Amino acid sequence: QVQLLESGGGLVQPGGSLRLSCAxxxxxxxxxxxxxxxxxxxxxxxxxxxxxxxGGTTNYVDSxxxxxxxxxxxxxxxxxxxxxxxxPEDTAVYYCYLRGSRGEYSGPxxxxxxxx
Numbered sequence: 001q002v003q004l005l006e007s008g009g010g011l012v013q014p015g016g017s018l019r020l021s022c023a024x025x026x027x028x029x030x031x032x033x034x035x036x037x038x039x040x041x042x043x044x045x046x047x048x049x050x051x052x053x054x055g056g057t058t059n060y061v062d063s064x065x066x067x068x069x070x071x072x073x074x075x076x077x078x079x080x081x082x083x084x085x086x087x088p089e090d091t092a093v094y095y096c097y098l099r100g101s102r103g104e105y106s107g108p109x110x111x112x113x114x115x116x
Contacts, residue, residue, distance in 0.1 A: 002026040003024070005025075006108070006109055008020040008083055009112045019080060020094055021078055022080070032098040033098075034052070036051035036096070037079075037094055040092055040109075042072070049069055081096075
């Protein structure tokens with residue numbers, strides 16, 4: 001059974017940085033076609049923030065381009081999201097996911113709050 005657990009969220013001031021990490025267990029992440037991060041703010045729809053594929057292609061929602069960087073560590077079986085120059089509108093619960101031929105898996109999420 002695949003399980004994901006996010007960590008690294010918290011309260012940060014505007015302009016600050018956070019690094020989210022997603023630890024996968026039950027299966028190696030390199031066996032999945034796609035992985036990445038969603039976020040959901042209160043009262044808003046879930047938004048796909050960043051993705052990376054098995055081929056190494058990365059994509060970002062326009063609002064985070066140049067500020068967020070997704071990375072993966074196959075040896076540690078983790079997916080990270082480096083978030084710089086954070087803005088109040090980045091406040092949300094962030095979820096990591098893995099997508100493969102057998103379906104999609106996601107974690108319980110980690111709260112990110114950007115506020116002064």
